[in-house]
Amino acid sequence: MEVGRGCPLDCYFCSSKIINAGRVEYREANVFVEEAQKAFLNSENSKVVISFNHDNFLSNKRKFKEFASYKLENNYFFPYVCEGRIDALDFEMIDLLYETNCRSIFFGIESGSEKIQKLSRKNLRIGTDIFEKVKYMRQKGIVVELNFLVGFLEETTSDLMQTIELAGKLSSIDYFSAPNHSLLSPEPGAYITSVTSQVDYILRKDSVFYKDLINSSMPIQSYNSKFFNHLYMIKNKNYDIEVMGVTASKYFEFLKFFHFTTKMITEIWNKTYTEIFEGILENEVGGYISVVIKNMKDSLTVLQEEIITYELQRYWSITGRTDEQPFMYEYPIQMIYFELLETEQLFYDLQKYLPKKTKVRMA
Ligand code: SF4
Structure with a gap:
């Protein structure tokens, strides 16, 4: 369910700012909460969970509190999942997530390297704060999905190993703090797409998108990477992205199990x-x-x-x-x-x- 769109930030691998023309919008809490409650009650599946769609649902604490107050005042119990930035959260918000029956949150952590955090404009501070918040959410029973990106343009092997270490440490918090990863791909409109071109891209034959398309006999090679960007990874000048990409996939699979x-x-x-x-x-x-x-x-x-x-x-x-x-x-x-x-x-x-x-x- 769409609850708004846009993000006030400008990470260089993300197209949110371009797609939403720099605007950040939130639907009124009373409108989307009523819709969610109605969808929940009308569902024949008693285990249905409402998925809130917003680039950064947690970026505005005032709006988030309006949503929580409305849901709690009306005793609407429907479970939901959402996504946001972990540094936008504080412990009061985690309590509200729990009280409003949030089941799972997706966070993009992206990199364990401070250098890459800065260069990519993600600007997440990698410190004990993240661990404390993940542990607190787990104590409350909220599933925490953490995503990492592999293949930043300036990433060296040493930067990547810092990501590997951070993902490992976060995964050992417990069974439901699951780290995933993606290979950096040229999102339309993102900064990295403007400084790279087709010659910098490698077709990902191991991706589910590739397998789906090839199985349907579609002419993948003739597709424009601008519109089929998840079929591609970007070459890295410091290491072989194909080797590192495959190993990273195995490593994250290892952490999952x-x-x-x-x-x-x-x-x-x-x-x-x-x-x-x-x-x-x-x-x-x-x-x-x-x-x-x-x-x-x-x-x-x-x-x-x-x-x-x-x-x-x-x-x-x-x-x-x-x-x-x-x-x-x-x-x-x-x-x-x-x-x-x-x-x-x-x-x-x-x-x-x-x-x-x-x-x-x-x-
Ligand atoms: S990656 Fe997340 S925080 Fe960064 S600009 Fe995109 S939506 Fe915003």
Whole structure:
């Protein structure tokens, strides 16, 4: 549901400012909240969640509070998801997000490098503040989606490794603070598009867009990159974007499935996130985990080994990279974590977010 549009900021990879001619608009809270409530009540699916569409829903605290007040005063319980900048949030707003039944928020973090934050005009301060807010949202049960960009024009390997480290640290907060990534693409109207051209772009044959179009026999090569920009990544002069792009995809996939394994590798085995990244480059995700289990075996407790095995089996099963029977794991995994919490103090307070039973079936 559209609740407004536009963003007051001007990140150099984003086309929001051009598309909205620099304007930032918010629909009146009483209008869109009523619409959302009506859509929620009319839905035949009792699990429906309303998705609020706005480039930066949280950028205006006054408007956000108007929305929250209207929803709370009318006791409208409908769940919703939204997106915004994490630095626009304060703890009072997080309390209101929780009270108004926000289920999930998408934040663009983009880079762990201060240099890239500045050059790209994203200007997010990378500090403890982000961790504190993510932890607080998780304590409130709000799913936190964090997106990172790989392939900034000025990015060096060292900048990229700072992003890799930040994403790793944020992912280990708990199971529902999930980092994702995208490769920088030439958005129409964005600054980076004005300083690059077709010769700087590489067709992404691994992208879902490419696969969809090629499967429908469409003549992709003749398409204008200006309108099909997500089919492309931009060459980087400091590293091979094709190699780094593929490795970054595997690394983020690794973070998605191996939250606790990552925490153990870094906190018990004292490996850095860069070493994990390089390990995946050499061995692929499954191969890397097998090496980890082999090398850590003597130092792992039974519970730790159980969790790594659980994450590995889940990974094989969901990604379909196994000929084995569908994974039917019914071990009370939350008890494992609970025991770990009590005995080793290794993790944050997770048990209340974990499912009673974990059952994964292949499609
Ligand atoms: S990336 Fe987000 S914060 Fe930056 S200009 Fe676009 S909408 Fe605004």
